Amino acid sequence: MRFLARLASHGRKPAVVTDAGELDYEALLGLVGARHDELAAAGIGPTSVVGLEIEDEVEHLVFSLALFAAGASHMTLATHDPVAVKQMLAARSGMTHHVASGQVTARGGDGPAQPPPEGVVYLKTSGTTGDMNIVAFTETQIGEQSGRHPEYAGERLLRLASIEHNNSTRHRLYCAFMGGVNVFRPHGEFDVADFCRRHAVTCLDISRMHASDLANRGGIGRFEGVKLRTGGSAIPIDVRRAIEQRVTPLLFVRYASTESGAIAMAGPGEHDEDESVGRPLPGVELEVVDADNRPVPPGTTGRIRLRAAGMARGYLGGGEQSAARFRDGWFWPGDVGLLRSDGRLVVQGRQDDMMILNGLNIFPSEIERVLERHPAVSVAAALPLASTVHGQIPVAAVELRPGAQVTARELQDYARGQLALRAPRKVLVLDALPRNSQGKILRREIASAFQKALPRT
Known part of the structure; x- marks a missing residue:
């Protein structure tokens, strides 16, 4: 259905x-109909690629739906993104028109190589660890992804991240497709719990950064009956328990990708020391395979691959990334993990992030989990640095809790006491870990900081 x-x-x-x-x-x-007529008058149709630079969330949603109705392709040019990023996205997508403050401007791009059969939304990958890619989803594909969220039919959904963010774009569309209520936050600072109460919010969807912040502030009883859903990066068990004890017991941790949508979900009663992300959602076929692409037994670590209705088939422009990540009908998210005997998925980290120190395999999550258990540490990010002697050496950067004091040497000794050879060889204490606008940690910037701070080894 369109x-x-x-x-x-x-x-x-x-x-x-x-x-x-x-x-x-x-x-x-x-x-939506009124905006569609305005777009049609500006010559926008199936051969058009439109950039939306609209901060107002309701207006953004209206224009996005109007562009679906026009059969056009569209992409968000977030108002918070640097000009260079917007120019890159416009060039790579062949953008023909730009919409800002209700005004439509022609850009003169080439448009799609072949007009799509229906409206298309372009989403960009986060670009936190490498080059940014662009994926295209038709109306039908968004509808298929929405089917993995049947709960939206009865939800009143609040997302703290703006609709200008990829994940919010798609979940606002999912909610509309399923007939739920999209609740939009006010501008500026506001009391989240009070806002949820006033507007009868049933589902609060937030980033890991927002989740940690809520857990630190507490507020048990103020979010009564509100489901809290988070994901986008690993959610340590200590953060999950803090949320359950201090915010709400209705915690859901999602595993997803830009290329596929939601993959798995861990709900209340499913949060344990393994930090499982739950069972694959209905309609998602997921396997953990070895180096020869053969499924491995339960409890065995391997590479994750999946296929599901509505997932992307490649990146805009194709290239090596498409060939590497989309193979034989499967999408390979680049993650390593295991399926337990109870069918729950444990994601251990990014395949490219795994460190090999003198033949010893180390995942960043092992280090991050330990450092974040230190009472002074709010968030940690571990990563490998190249070494001419050891192959790779593990290092970590941390952001402290407000008012906390601890030295890098104390944190290094703390980690060594629990991780032995797997401990980071260097720890940097930063005022704040670098993040993108969605709250995801930018490991490339942390690596640059280490390169400046460390001698060659």
């Missing part, structure tokens, strides 16, 4: 909620 036809089937159910008021699906579609 996206707007699906939205029309929701009738007069509430669709959008803000502090300023509420829209039902009929009213939302009325706004």
